[in-house]
Amino acid sequence: xxxxILRHTAIPxxxxxxxxxxxxIAARLERGSRMSSDERQAQQLARLQALLEHAxxxxxxxxxxxxxxGFEPGDLRHLEDLARLPILxxxxxxxxxxxxxxxxxxxAALIRNSTSGSTGMLGSCAPSPTRTLRG
Numbered sequence: 001x002x003x004x005i006l007r008h009t010a011i012p013x014x015x016x017x018x019x020x021x022x023x024x025i026a027a028r029l030e031r032g033s034r035m036s037s038d039e040r041q042a043q044q045l046a047r048l049q050a051l052l053e054h055a056x057x058x059x060x061x062x063x064x065x066x067x068x069x070g071f072e073p074g075d076l077r078h079l080e081d082l083a084r085l086p087i088l089x090x091x092x093x094x095x096x097x098x099x100x101x102x103x104x105x106x107x108a109a110l111i112r113n114s115t116s117g118s119t120g121m122l123g124s125c126a127p128s129p130t131r132t133l134r135g
Contacts, residue, residue, distance in 0.1 A: 041079075049076050054102070061092075061099040 015022040032040060052073040055062040066072065071084050093100065101107065 045076070045079065048079075048082075049073060052076060054104070058102040058104045059100060060103075061096050064099075 012023055014020075032043075035043070052062075052066075056066055056073050057063070065086065069084060069086060075081060075084070101110070
């Protein structure tokens, strides 16, 4: 009985109080668990197409990268089509940091994070403030 009470009252109320994404994510996972494999793959492909479209329109690095290999986001019809895209390397992430930031976000709103990574070389990224998880 206690697990049910926690799952259906205490945890959702706490998530609302903290303004956590927990409830939204839990609902999405619940819907996903009821999908067929084909439905799930179609949804994943649609989301991936939207992500690539966003990157193509708003991220200078990806716009150039896609053009250089003759790829447009509309070309993605199957997951196998991803093989046409070159892999993003650590070297590119370190050296192209500013060109990897989407113009859809005001730079002043981004929270820059740094890491020394496993190589000991400094790295930097600026996740969207709306996607930053609170700890």
